[in-house]
Amino acid sequence: MSKSVRFLIPLIIFGALVILLVIGLGKDPSKVPSPLIGKQVPVFSLPELTDPGRTVSNKDLKGQISLVNVWASWCGSCRQEHQALMALSKETDFQVVGLNWKDAAQDALAVLRMTGNPYAMVGYDPDNKVGLHWGVYGAPETFVVDQAGIIRYKHIGPIDRKVWEETLQPLVAQLKAEGA
Amino acid sequence: MSCMIKSLLLGALLLLGSGSVSAYTLEEFQFDSPEQQTEFRELIAKLRCLVCQNESLAGSQAELAQDLRNEVYRMMRAGQSQDEILDFLVERYGDFVLYDPPLKPSTYLLWFGPFVLIGIAGFVVARTILSKKRAADEPISAAEQERLQALLDNSPDSPSSGPRPT
Numbered sequence A: 001m002s003k004s005v006r007f008l009i010p011l012i013i014f015g016a017l018v019i020l021l022v023i024g025l026g027k028d029p030s031k032v033p034s035p036l037i038g039k040q041v042p043v044f045s046l047p048e049l050t051d052p053g054r055t056v057s058n059k060d061l062k063g064q065i066s067l068v069n070v071w072a073s074w075c076g077s078c079r080q081e082h083q084a085l086m087a088l089s090k091e092t093d094f095q096v097v098g099l100n101w102k103d104a105a106q107d108a109l110a111v112l113r114m115t116g117n118p119y120a121m122v123g124y125d126p127d128n129k130v131g132l133h134w135g136v137y138g139a140p141e142t143f144v145v146d147q148a149g150i151i152r153y154k155h156i157g158p159i160d161r162k163v164w165e166e167t168l169q170p171l172v173a174q175l176k177a178e179g180a
Numbered sequence B: 001m002s003c004m005i006k007s008l009l010l011g012a013l014l015l016l017g018s019g020s021v022s023a024y025t026l027e028e029f030q031f032d033s034p035e036q037q038t039e040f041r042e043l044i045a046k047l048r049c050l051v052c053q054n055e056s057l058a059g060s061q062a063e064l065a066q067d068l069r070n071e072v073y074r075m076m077r078a079g080q081s082q083d084e085i086l087d088f089l090v091e092r093y094g095d096f097v098l099y100d101p102p103l104k105p106s107t108y109l110l111w112f113g114p115f116v117l118i119g120i121a122g123f124v125v126a127r128t129i130l131s132k133k134r135a136a137d138e139p140i141s142a143a144e145q146e147r148l149q150a151l152l153d154n155s156p157d158s159p160s161s162g163p164r165p166t
Helices: A003-026 A076-088 A105-115 A129-133 A161-179 B002-020 B034-046 B063-077 B082-093 B105-137 B142-154
Strands: A045-047 A055-057 A065-071 A094-101 A121-125 A141-145 A151-156
Touching (some): A065 A076, A065 A161, A076 A105, A076 A161, A094 A129, A105 A121, A121 A129, A129 B063, A141 A161, A151 A161, B034 B063, B063 B082
Parallel strands (some): A045 A121, A094 A121
Antiparallel strands (some): A045 A055, A065 A141, A141 A151
16 A cells, blocks of 8 residues: 555544534434334324313324324423414315323313314323323424324424425325325 | 522522422332332333433433333333333333343444454554564665664764764
């Protein structure tokens, strides 16, 4: 090996290390990938928040695309994404299903009364009984479930225009095409 | 002035907050035997709290950690083994919930990477030392010997070893 190339080796290693570390810096360690992607939604059955006589179950997530949104009245970022969800609830390609997580029914209902209800139905899970099976570890989280009831994507954090346009909307369009 | 008000407000908030937080203790969990309690402690020390990621379930006061502790406790009381409980949580939260990452293809680099690096470093060091040694052992040629002698003879204060005055 000639001398000039040999002197470049540490530089190349250093460059590779810098690239690796920069990629590492850009990642958010609080976003833990879900092992549930590609699997059927967990079997569950919960009372509906606004109408406790009804139930919300895994069967409600079959036959159409669903965005399952985990939220709570105590969660500030959930309020942030509420308007986005209100807009999404008008779309007809999918249903928005709420999972009210570790919350008190009256607080949750107050939020829906004041800011509108974007959900086709809301499962009421005050004790994290169902959230645990979905691997929920914070709010808001949003799962994209396809027509067959398989979890295809998990978004951690609030949905905003950027997340919708760059990630969720293309995915919903793809799922729709798959189902058609 | 406004700064003082702010810090007073902050102090008041902190006081209020500290009153409403109920710290968890292991006393709330009842066990049949000390062995079972030890097992429970071992198990929650192996699991990571996903909210405060540098804490185990044993050490975390986060609400989610409390939920998971309750679930681990419930499963243990229901007679499930440690492995069953760990598998249950990994299925839902991923390997990240374990402090000790499992050995599988996606973690080979993590487990063996350091040894590979040490191996490479050792190889490079050994090669460098060996090549230096070989160079030193090589006898010098007659021409080189002559030149060396000439240099030694010309030096004014040989065989001194100190810095030469200029």
